[in-house]
Amino acid sequence: MSQYAAGPVAALRRIAFLLERAREDTYKVKAFRGAAATILPIPDDELARRVDDGTLTELPGVGASSARVIAAAVRGEVPERLAKAESELAGPLTDGGGDGLRALLRGDLHSHSDWSDGGSPIEEMAFTAIELGHDYLVLTDHSPRLTIAHGLSAERLTRQLGVVEAVNAHLAGSGFTLLKGIEVDILDDGSLDQTDELLDRLDVRVASVHSKLKMDAAAMTRRMVGAVRNRHTNVLGHCTGRLVTGGRGTRGQSQFDAKAVFEACAEHDVAVEINSRPERRDPPTKLLELARDTGCLFSIDSDAHAPGQLDFLVLGCERAEAAGIDADRIVNTWPRERLLAWARK
Incomplete structure (x- = not known):
């Protein structure tokens, strides 16, 4: 899981992936994918400044939930929302077919x-x-x-x-x-x-x-x-x-x-x-x-x-x-x- 703490875009994409895999509601997925698309071109130093200033949600498509994910990832932490998704949704989809x-x-x-x-x-x-x-x-x-x-x-x-x-x-x-x-x-x-x-x-x-x-x-x-x-x-x-x-x-x-x-x-x-x-x-x-x-x-x-x-x-x-x-x-x-x-x- 630590590999997704390295960057906020990766963390947001991973959460969206796991939600899609579990067939969760589309609006939940779009929130994370939309936030990832918004912050992708933003330089690291500007993103860090917005984390410090608490202004992430001023960016289009970044809501409170995705802002918490971004802030934790920018600080080098595993976001709580990602940890929850990994724990609840990342398990095998089936007992067979995977290794063969x-x-x-x-x-x-x-x-x-x-x-x-x-x-x-x-x-x-x-x-x-x-x-x-x-x-x-x-x-x-x-x-x-x-x-x-x-x-x-x-x-x-x-x-x-x-x-x-x-x-x-x-x-x-x-x-x-x-x-x-x-x-x-x-x-x-x-x-x-x-x-x-x-x-x-x-x-x-x-x-x-x-x-x-x-x-x-x-x-x-x-x-x-x-x-x-x-x-x-x-x-x-x-x-x-x-x-x-x-x-x-x-x-x-x-x-x-x-x-x-x-x-x-x-x-x-x-x-x-x-x-x-x-x-x-x-x-x-x-x-x-x-x-x-x-x-x-x-x-x-x-x-x-x-x-x-x-x-x-x-x-x-x-x-x-x-x-x-x-x-x-x-x-x-x-x-x-x-x-x-x-x-x-």
């Missing part, structure tokens, strides 16, 4: 930034992925149809690709790459919610159903198989759409011919996502085992909407280990070049 399969994962193929419905800037997602030991992270903000999640129009996605290139230029030599991606909606007829030209420019594409989840089973099967057969689709995201817990309540799983869908995945080299979000646990165990027995590839993804949620991967690893899925069938255990060669099929 999780150590083999090279990256994460499903993450969101504040360009759609995530809570943090692209840069913060990338920096946290580096801190977690990732070699790569695929940025997969939503496509236009999902307006509730501020999905990206073709114009906004084009601008985002430029931002990703700028981030990678800044991180050159780090050994980490932010990959261009999308979580593209599967439309009612099985087509994908973005232009072919833009999909061609991406590194990895996750295709997911987000609407009409109670569609008739035969129609849903045709819809999903159609998307899997699309040459752009690399990963079939959270295939049943279920919610088993959490603040959004629960939701039953979509009905479809899982064998037909997974056979299409195996035939077209599309990975079935093991979605690691605690409220999803998708696919359910029986379908996960069916996909395993059908010969599918898999991708263990965090579906992170905040930097701290990138740590959810261990939950998916625990499920994959319980299902006896061989590590080489999990595409994000692969080195970046092998992953990209597969995704560019």
Whole structure:
């Protein structure tokens, strides 16, 4: 814990990370991340003067709680709020998956930034992925149809690709790459919610159903198989759409011919996502085992909407280990070049 006492920005970021990891209220997280962004460019001597003068809260985005964290860190102490978060929130998320399969994962193929419905800037997602030991992270903000999640129009996605290139230029030599991606909606007829030209420019594409989840089973099967057969689709995201817990309540799983869908995945080299979000646990165990027995590839993804949620991967690893899925069938255990060669099929 002493490593976070070295600087106030690190202390604030660590508190936010732990709160996100525990799925605490967003407003709590934003208070600490906002304060970290405010003080980042401020020289150490000015920050120390503000601590002595008691004027930290005059800075935009710095409230009483974050000011106490900053003041303690500036004095070389471990902030009380950080110590509390470490004690209550930093423990293992699961009993399994951490020492085995999780150590083999090279990256994460499903993450969101504040360009759609995530809570943090692209840069913060990338920096946290580096801190977690990732070699790569695929940025997969939503496509236009999902307006509730501020999905990206073709114009906004084009601008985002430029931002990703700028981030990678800044991180050159780090050994980490932010990959261009999308979580593209599967439309009612099985087509994908973005232009072919833009999909061609991406590194990895996750295709997911987000609407009409109670569609008739035969129609849903045709819809999903159609998307899997699309040459752009690399990963079939959270295939049943279920919610088993959490603040959004629960939701039953979509009905479809899982064998037909997974056979299409195996035939077209599309990975079935093991979605690691605690409220999803998708696919359910029986379908996960069916996909395993059908010969599918898999991708263990965090579906992170905040930097701290990138740590959810261990939950998916625990499920994959319980299902006896061989590590080489999990595409994000692969080195970046092998992953990209597969995704560019």
